[in-house]
Amino acid sequence: MNSLRVLLGGLCLALGLWFAVSVFVDPSAPEAARTFDSSVSCKDCHAQVYDEWQSSQHAMAWTNPAVRALSNDFANQDCIDCHAPRPIFVSGIGERVLPRASRRVEGVDCIACHLLPENEDGSPGGMAGTIANSNAACRPVQRVELQRVEFCAGCHDQHETVRQWKASEWPERGEDCLSCHMPYRNGDSNAGRNHQCLGGNSLELLKSAVDLRASREAGTIIVELENVGAGHSFPTDERSRAADIFWRPLGTEEDSKQSWRHLYRFRSPYRFEVDIVDNLLLAHETRKIPLDDPEALGSIEVALFYKRSPHYENPEAPDPEREAVLVQRVVVEL
Numbered sequence: 353m354n355s356l357r358v359l360l361g362g363l364c365l366a367l368g369l370w371f372a373v374s375v376f377v378d379p380s381a382p383e384a385a386r387t388f389d390s391s392v393s394c395k396d397c398h399a400q401v402y403d404e405w406q407s408s409q410h411a412m413a414w415t416n417p418a419v420r421a422l423s424n425d426f427a428n429q430d431c432i433d434c435h436a437p438r439p440i441f442v443s444g445i446g447e448r449v450l451p452r453a454s455r456r457v458e459g460v461d462c463i464a465c466h467l468l469p470e471n472e473d474g475s476p477g478g479m480a481g482t483i484a485n486s487n488a489a490c491r492p493v494q495r496v497e498l499q500r501v502e503f504c505a506g507c508h509d510q511h512e513t514v515r516q517w518k519a520s521e522w523p524e525r526g527e528d529c530l531s532c533h534m535p536y537r538n539g540d541s542n543a544g545r546n547h548q549c550l551g552g553n554s555l556e557l558l559k560s561a562v563d564l565r566a567s568r569e570a571g572t573i574i575v576e577l578e579n580v581g582a583g584h585s586f587p588t589d590e591r592s593r594a595a596d597i598f599w600r601p602l603g604t605e606e607d608s609k610q611s612w613r614h615l616y617r618f619r620s621p622y623r624f625e626v627d628i629v630d631n632l633l634l635a636h637e638t639r640k641i642p643l644d645d646p647e648a649l650g651s652i653e654v655a656l657f658y659k660r661s662p663h664y665e666n667p668e669a670p671d672p673e674r675e676a677v678l679v680q681r682v683v684v685e686l
């Protein structure tokens with residue numbers, strides 16, 4: 353009798369312990385759904401994504417000095433829309449992106465890209481992701497729209513970057529905005545996507561975009577630039593982007609370096625620059641530019657420079673080595 357009681361008591365204790373452990377320690381137990389009002393709150397659980405995002409242009413969309421200058425410190429309210437946006441899934445993919453009123457300093461943040469609209473009962477709608485997990489505090493839900501170019505288009509098509517991509521061979525080749533700008537970490541499709549969103553700020557990407565060649569043909573030098581790696585025109589998006597080809601005679605070693613001479617510029621003009629023609633280098637296009645100059649009869653070097661702002665301090669004697677980024681350089685022998 354007594355031994356049965358002890359056995360039963362022991363069983364109850366064991367069951368109770370199991371129950372306690374399963375509620376408080378079981379890692380698969382659901383966490384309460386949370387409401388998120390700042391991207392900083394994602395950091396505890398998504399540290400790597402957070403760090404990558406913080407180093408991205410998206411994170412500095414509100415604080416970027418170039419944007420503040422051009423928008424007159426956002427006195428131009430039209431500029432707030434894409435630089436401190438409300439969540440895209442809330443304002444609607446394909447709809448106009450809308451400005452938000454709070455924590456604008458976070459720019460294009462986690463919440464702008466991931467937060468889903470509230471459920472009908474007012475509970476948090478969770479985060480758009482590649483997987484669903486109803487146990488996680490942020491309640492991710494699988495939403496394929498997040499991968500589509502239309503998602504980026506709300507902000508990145510005002511200067512036709514997405515249309516340029518659509519008109520190219522890249523969609524057929526299965527390469528979209530994410531393949532090149534948010535590649536899988538270490539090329540592993542289970543490792544998530546790099547949130548640094550590198551673009552014209554990355555020398556490596558710039559180098560992969562184009563192929564610069566130059567050769568002598570019947571006394572003239574033909575410079576060629578081919579768009580081999582940009583999924584759209586080169587350059588693209590902001591009209592401030594400019595790519596310039598310069599050249600200079602190659603002196604003997606004792607000679608001091610000659611200054612660079614300007615040959616050609618690829619750019620899409622601002623609306624008021626009526627005398628400039630839009631001549632961006634389309635995806636897959638090769639542009640041939642003749643260089644006919646008596647000073648180019650000897651050996652010369654030709655170089656491509658990229659600039660995020662189109663202006664040179666001294667337009668009469670531009671100094672690309674100081675004010676722009678050297679992307680590629682070739683030598684044409686005598």
Ligand code: HEC
Nearest residue numbers: 409412413416434435437504507529533549550551552553
């Ligand atoms: C809510 C608007 C918005 C959405 C949506 C958005 N972006 Fe951006 N993106 C921006 C803004 C604004 C900047 C520039 C911020 C700055 O420099 O001040 C930017 C910058 C970038 C850059 C850096 C460009 C450079 O000059 O180096 C890349 C690359 C980029 N975005 C890719 C993407 C991709 C890919 C997507 C889709 C997954 C996307 N963006 C979605 C607004 C957006």
Ligand code: HEC
Nearest residue numbers: 418419422423430431433434506507508510588589590660
């Ligand atoms: C429809 C969305 C949208 C609106 C509205 C918008 N921007 Fe942008 N802005 C972008 C995107 C996307 C980029 C990144 C493109 C790129 O890097 O080439 C960007 C980049 C920039 C940059 C380049 C930053 C750099 O570091 O080179 C400046 C400057 C800028 N925007 C200023 C403005 C100003 C001024 C306004 C208001 C007149 C404005 N933007 C309104 C989407 C927008």
Ligand code: HEC
Nearest residue numbers: 388393394397462466479480481482483485488489490492
């Ligand atoms: C308390 C921890 C916690 C916080 C805070 C949190 N998350 Fe999560 N998140 C998780 C967990 C756990 C998962 C599920 C991971 C899994 O199943 O592989 C997840 C998954 C996700 C996914 C889907 C992942 C995928 O592979 O598709 C997205 C997107 C996401 N979180 C975004 C956010 C954003 C944005 C924030 C901030 C607004 C946030 N999370 C805050 C814990 C958290």
Ligand code: HEC
Nearest residue numbers: 508514517527528529532551552561581582583587588589
């Ligand atoms: C095949 C690869 C590839 C694809 C696909 C691609 N890009 Fe790019 N993108 C590049 C390269 C390389 C650069 C750097 C050269 C340049 O600046 O044009 C770049 C630059 C940019 C820039 C910086 C602006 C500039 O010209 O400096 C933005 C913004 C951008 N891409 C947005 C997008 C968007 C949005 C999509 C999807 C419609 C997309 N890209 C698709 C390769 C790609």
Ligand code: HEC
Nearest residue numbers: 391394398401402405410460461462465482498499544545
């Ligand atoms: C410009 C839009 C954009 C911003 C800003 C952004 N994400 Fe993402 N995020 C994406 C896209 C696009 C994917 C990939 C979706 C896919 O592959 O289906 C993604 C994927 C993820 C995933 C899945 C796992 C992984 O590592 O890729 C997590 C988790 C996530 N984001 C969290 C965050 C957090 C946290 C922040 C802020 C620190 C953030 N995201 C900022 C667009 C964004």
